Amino acid sequence: MFIILLQQMLTMLSLIIFGFILIKRKVLDADGTKQISTLLSMYVMPASMIASFNDAFDFDRLKLFGWAIIAALLTITSRILLNHFVFDKEDRTAKYGVTFPNSGFFGIPIVTALIGIQGIFFMSAYIMCNNILQWTYGRALISGDRSSMSIRKVFSNPGMIGATIGLILYIIPLPLPAFMWKAVDSIAALNTSLAMIIIGSFLANSDLKAIFTNRTSYKASLMRLVITPILAIIIIKLLPINNSEVELVMTIASVAPSAANTAILGRVFGGNYEYGARIVVLSSLFSILTIPFMLQFATFIYAL
Numbered sequence: 001m002f003i004i005l006l007q008q009m010l011t012m013l014s015l016i017i018f019g020f021i022l023i024k025r026k027v028l029d030a031d032g033t034k035q036i037s038t039l040l041s042m043y044v045m046p047a048s049m050i051a052s053f054n055d056a057f058d059f060d061r062l063k064l065f066g067w068a069i070i071a072a073l074l075t076i077t078s079r080i081l082l083n084h085f086v087f088d089k090e091d092r093t094a095k096y097g098v099t100f101p102n103s104g105f106f107g108i109p110i111v112t113a114l115i116g117i118q119g120i121f122f123m124s125a126y127i128m129c130n131n132i133l134q135w136t137y138g139r140a141l142i143s144g145d146r147s148s149m150s151i152r153k154v155f156s157n158p159g160m161i162g163a164t165i166g167l168i169l170y171i172i173p174l175p176l177p178a179f180m181w182k183a184v185d186s187i188a189a190l191n192t193s194l195a196m197i198i199i200g201s202f203l204a205n206s207d208l209k210a211i212f213t214n215r216t217s218y219k220a221s222l223m224r225l226v227i228t229p230i231l232a233i234i235i236i237k238l239l240p241i242n243n244s245e246v247e248l249v250m251t252i253a254s255v256a257p258s259a260a261n262t263a264i265l266g267r268v269f270g271g272n273y274e275y276g277a278r279i280v281v282l283s284s285l286f287s288i289l290t291i292p293f294m295l296q297f298a299t300f301i302y303a304l
Contacts, residue, residue, distance in 0.1 A: 001114065001299065005292045008113040012106075012196050013288050019200020033201040037260075040194045045104045046162025048188035049127065052120030053166030054181050057173060061121070065167075067241045068125035071250045074239075075232040076100070076133055082231065086223060092141050093272045094220040097258035097279040098228060099141075100134055103127055104159065105195035106256040106287065111249055117188070121170075122246050124163040126253040131159045134261060198260070199284050202277060211278045220258070221283040225290040229255040233298045247302050248295075255294040257283035 022028040028036075055061075076099065083095040101107070103126050111119040135153035140146045154160065169176070211217065232254035236247055263276035 002292055002296055004114060005110065005295060008110055009288045009292060012109060012192065015193055015196030016200040016203065016284070019197035020204045021200075022197065023201050023204035028197075028201060030205075033198060036194055037198055040105070040191070040198065042158045044187055044190045044194060045108065045127075046158045046165075047184050048108050048117075048120055048191050049124045049159070049162035050166040050169070051181070051184045051188045052117055052124060053170040054184075055118060055121070055170065057170060062171070064241070064243050064246050065122065065125050067239065067243075068122040068246050068250060069129060071236055071239055071241065071246070072126040072129035072253070074235050075228075075250070075254050076129060078231055078235060079228045080137065082228065083223075086219075091216070092144060093262065093276045094216060094223075094279065096138055096141050097220050097262040097276065097283065098223040100130060100138055100259040100261065101224065101253060101256035102259045102280075102284070103130055103253040103256050105191070105198070105260065106284070107249075107253045109192035109195065110252050110256075110291070112192070114252075115245060115248065117185070119245060119249050121166075122249040123253060124166060126250060127159045128163045130253075130259075131157050134259070138261070199281075202260070202263070202281050203285070206277055206281050207274075210274075211282055214275075214278055217275070217278045217282050220279045221286055224258050224279075224283050225255065225287055226294070229294050230297075233294075233301055236298075237301055237304075244302070247298075251295060251298040252291075255287070255291050255298075257287040 019028075023033070079099045080095075083098055087094050087098075103123065107123055107126070108120055111123050132154050135157060136151070139153070229251070233251060236250050236254075241247055258280050260280055263273055263280050
């Protein structure tokens with residue numbers, strides 16, 4: 001597994017560098033990256049989630065989906081609690097970056113490489129929980145205003161819509177023609193390339209000196225990539241899941257770098273956008289090194 005994962009991480013790094021070059025050579029500009037981000041978040045990632053539900057209904061697998069939801073909620077809320085003891089009250093951006101991983105853009109490519117498209121079935125459970133908490137607790141955290149929590153956004157965001165459509169198709173199988181599933185699979189296949197190009201654009205548009213000289217960004221990245229994943233692995237180990245695929249997918253979701261929304265929502269809701277972007281870029285770069293080792297550590301713990 002380690003070799004396959006390392007190859008996948010190097011592939012993702014190559015695509016990040018490609019995105020960096022596209023920006024620096026002015027092949028892509030701010031409008032182009034915005035359009036790619038919209039395409040990725042509004043259509044490609046939901047397509048990946050829908051495609052993962054294209055399988056025969058299995059009640060036992062549906063129960064495991066429920067355990068994935070429980071694991072997701074427990075691991076995310078554990079980070080919320082831990083952040084209160086680690087970061088200052090006003091360091092809302094770092095708390096957000098540590099709490100919410102980039103489970104969609106980073107997690108889906110890794111799950112696909114290690115397990116296959118069917119593994120995104122359980123990743124969808126994590127993304128649903130992640131989205132719910134991002135648009136309620138996360139939005140209030142970034143803005144500093146609890147009244148800004150958006151219940152409507154919980155149910156209208158693309159990740160939730162994609163997971164809901166996929167789950168409905170799984171529970172109540174509809175005789176969709178093969179060409180439609182193939183089209184969805186083709187759209188889903190764009191996820192890795194587009195996501196890494198966007199991360200590369202973040203890197204190209206950032207002040208590299210500021211990224212690598214900000215101590216708090218290192219602290220947030222350490223929490224996001226090492227400390228909270230270890231906590232998540234312990235929680236997953238203690239749950240009676242008894243399924244290696246679910247355990248692996250939940251772990252992949254937990255070891256991913258900080259969500260891009262750490263920067264994006266900062267700009268929209270009055271947080272520190274530049275600080276958020278530094279955390280996203282720094283954690284994304286370091287994750288190329290930390291993810292293979294954290295997953296090896298998780299494999300060792302789950303085997304005990």
